[in-house]
Amino acid sequence: MEKIRRPSHAGSWYTDNPKKLEEELEGWLSATGLTKSTDVRGVIAPHAGYSYSGRAAAYAFGNIDPTNIKRIFLLGPSHHYYTPKCALSTATVYKTPIGDLPIDLEVIEELKATGKFELMDLQVDEAEHSMEMHLPYLVKIFEGHPVKVVPILVGALHTDNEAMYGRLLAKYVDDPTNFFSVSSDFCHWGSRFHYTHYDKKCGPIHKSIEALDKMGMDIIETGNADAFKQYLSEYDNTICGRHPISVFLHMSSNSSTKIKIKFLRYEQSSQCKTMRDSSVSYASAAAKVDA
Template sequence: MERIGRASHAGSWYTDNPKDLAEELDGWLVEAGLPKSSDVRGVIALHAGYSYSGLYKTPIGDLPIDLEVIEELKATGKFESMNLRVDEAEHSMEMHLPYLAKVFEGHPLKVIPILVGALSAESEAMYGKLLAKYIDDAQNFFSVSSDFCHWGSRFNYKHYDKKYETGDADAFKEYLSEYDNTICGRHPISVFLHMLRNRTTRIKIKFLRYEQSSQCKTTRDSSVSYASAAAKVDA
């Protein structure tokens, strides 16, 4: 029996009306002012509100799973299958799926979902090396999900420093070690940076935009920071 992952956050974190969602996505993509380019191999983007087989449902179309690549990854012995209940409760990737469905509308698109847990630095490097060959293939696109700093007393994090932007896996790890920043997707970001380090294609990360859920005036206030970045082939 085919297993289908529901869009469990549609209707709450984002509209479940297909027409409204398509119009909103079109508007946000235009507002972002990003040029369409086949040289972009991946993005790091937020997962705020707005299984290994079958489909992922979205209000604007269903996305099939690439079983061939998933079997290839499972054959390495480094991956485990995620059950459907856990998958549907995990909203990080779900928030990206409607964007992917919209951006790649009219093109064949298959999804390989990878949930990254609390990995050691050694495991991050290992997975980065293992996945690097896929980013060298221009047919593949990586969508890395992460909010950035969760700041304020309720998050137990109140550090402030204007210096922030690297592109190097070791520098990113040193930054996290020194400042303990509450970046929820720090492990998948680290894996992605290690992928870029081990690839044949020369790729550079550029941060595109930074926003905050609210402005903090005292440490009693709280805010979540959102940043977006693109990994583009560096000619």
């Protein structure tokens, strides 16, 4: 029986008008001037409302050549629902205003059989925006190419569990028909986020935030999950997709296929100049097969 996850954030976080949505996505994608590459096997992309992060996200999704991809693993952080594990979707299809993505029920069953995952009910699934914000881009990029999705909600994982899920999912990296869409915003800065780290040596606040984010991005590019963990414990940067990113780093270090992550775009929702300001950072990366 079909079980639909509705595009619950359409009409608020992004337009629910199909024509307008298509135009926006096409505009952002063509503005990047990127060339599609079959070597791109994954992306790290933001998940804020499109008016904030839509343009930055295009620098991740614009690299994807859909030709050989059959399956997309979606890894998104959990914002509203607490779980110390990863959770699988119970839906059979993810709808968007511009097309639908069927869930790969076979892989969901395979993952379920490991006993390591919990299931999220439809209510939890629809309340979460981290994976939904990737869907319209994926529908657009994979237009005319039949793909299925494997949505994985990544909970508040302990370090050992990040490594465990990384090892468990690593075999999927070795299948060149699999793709990975990792969802994360970067620094959430300001008193409303309870995070006001400021290194005055960097100049204005927004430059300090940028330096902090770039430090994290550089470490992610090395592929070293332990170094990323060390950075997070030292600076406590409010990267909301820290767990999905860590799992992805463990996946690539445990697979035979060598993956190289490269960041291509960095933006901030606004430039913080005083301690009363706030901003969220957005960074987009492509993960390529490293020949």
